[in-house]
Amino acid sequence: MELELRHLRTVRAIADAGSLTRAATALGLAQPALSAQLKRIERALGGALFVRGRHGVRATALGELVLERSRIVLPAVTELQREAARFARAPGTARxxxxxxxxxxxxxxxxxxxxxxxxxxxxxxxxxxxxxxxxxxxxxxxxxxxxxxxxxxxxxxxxxxxxxxxxxxxxxxxxxxxxxxxxxxxxxxxxxxxxxxxxxxxxxxxxxxxxxxxxxxxxxxxxxxxxxxxxxxxxxxxxxxxxxxxxxxxxxxxxxxxxxxxxxxxxxxxxxxxxxxxxxxxxxxxxxxxxxxxxxxxxxxxxxxxxxxxxxxxx
Missing domain, CATH: 3.40.190.290 (D-Maltodextrin-Binding Protein; domain 2)
Known part of the structure; x- marks a missing residue:
């Protein structure tokens, strides 16, 4: 599986929510489906991103690295989307x-x-x-x-x-x-x-x-x-x-x-x-x-x- 932007958003959602249950609710997914998706992401990245505990999840060292990079990549993509939208609406640009x-x-x-x-x-x-x-x-x-x-x-x-x-x-x-x-x-x-x-x-x-x-x-x-x-x-x-x-x-x-x-x-x-x-x-x-x-x-x-x-x- 190749890593995609939606995978980074999923990792961010889990980190922000602090637990798979709350993240699943925020994403509109069943928790088993989110757990399976996280396992696929972890296999693609070569290691565990979170450690589960009684009070939720915390990021591993690899997880912190991925989260740090996502804080750069995701805003950059959002800005690219804005730029593309402005370009698409420019006079003379075929839609x-x-x-x-x-x-x-x-x-x-x-x-x-x-x-x-x-x-x-x-x-x-x-x-x-x-x-x-x-x-x-x-x-x-x-x-x-x-x-x-x-x-x-x-x-x-x-x-x-x-x-x-x-x-x-x-x-x-x-x-x-x-x-x-x-x-x-x-x-x-x-x-x-x-x-x-x-x-x-x-x-x-x-x-x-x-x-x-x-x-x-x-x-x-x-x-x-x-x-x-x-x-x-x-x-x-x-x-x-x-x-x-x-x-x-x-x-x-x-x-x-x-x-x-x-x-x-x-x-x-x-x-x-x-x-x-x-x-x-x-x-x-x-x-x-x-x-x-x-x-x-x-x-x-x-x-x-x-x-x-x-x-x-x-x-």
Whole structure:
């Protein structure tokens, strides 16, 4: 593993918090995930950075060296981001918008809308199933804006200087093959799927835990969960190997129907993120407005979602 700026920020956060538990809370991570990340950083640097004690953690000699260097490197990178932002806004400079996002149709819809409002801008995209990876790329200046998401009301991925704004909240639907016994239902109760195997696209938030908890409340434990890319998920559902979990905006796909779950036990909150230093308020407001309109367009193209919104009186 190569050392990255986000790793230095993680080390700084642990030192500032004085304990892994407090640092994990500040970063919006589970403590086991932060501990695993610290071990990877320590392996990359060749030794332990902290010693754990009853009252928290303290830096080792190597840890002090890394912290000292980070106090120089991180402010320098922040200043570089400011300089780059000023350069990008200078008259005569062609704007290059670097957009990131997780799986789903929203990123493409946003690019389409931005192409209309900024016809001279060059746009590139980067996709990742990891919300934390997207947050890291924003923090390091490798992305201008990122579409990520959280399960329900969970906190957005944390990184210093990032701003997250809500685009929309979708119910989580279930995908079943067109010939499935429940395919003609207006909605499906989770208990009716107790005997199924499942498929979803992986993430590093709490969605998996929330799904398991919802199944437990329904009185069963999921038989198996396939975590895979979107194309493989679609295939597993089409051939009847599994039922899938998807956002309500999932596009119409041959051989598959999407149905809401009774009581909406799971929800997905779409977020747009950017770095407060590198993005001006006007640009951020424009991209956020376009993201919200892009979501409305994607939602309107889904028959099952529009029916759900009408039934629940969502404007």
């Amino acid at each position: 290059h918008l670097r957009l990131g996002g997780t799986h789903g149709p929203l990123l493409g819809a946003l690019v389409d809308r931005l192409a209309d409002v900024a016809p001279d801008a060059r746009m590139t995209t980067c996709t990742s199933w990891s919300e934390r990876d997207l947050a890291g790329q924003l923090a390091e200046g490798r992305l201008d804006f990122a579409l990520a998401g959280t399960c329900g009301s969970a906190s957005p991925p944390g990184a210093e200087g990032l701003v997250w704004q809500e685009v929309a909240v979708d119910p989580v639907f279930v995908m079943v093959p067109a010939g499935h016994p429940l395919a003609d239902r207006a909605e499906v109760d989770l208990t009716e799927l107790a005997g199924e195997e499942w498929a979803c696209v992986p993430g590093d938030g709490c969605f998996g835990d929330c799904f398991t908890a919802s199944c437990a409340r329904a009185g069963f434990t999921p038989r198996r969960m396939y975590e895979t890319d979107t194309a493989s998920l679609v295939h597993l559902v089409q051939v009847g190997r599994a039922v899938g979990l998807c956002r309500a905006t999932f596009p119409t796909t041959p051989g598959i129907v999407t149905r809401p779950l009774t009581g909406t036990p799971l929800a997905w909150r779409h977020l747009l993120g950017w770095h407060a230093v590198t993005q001006g308020r006007g640009t951020a407001a424009t991209v956020l407005a376009q993201a919200r309109m892009a979501h409305a367009g994607v939602a309107a193209s889904s028959d099952s979602y529009t029916e759900w919104m009408a039934a629940h009186r969502v404007p």
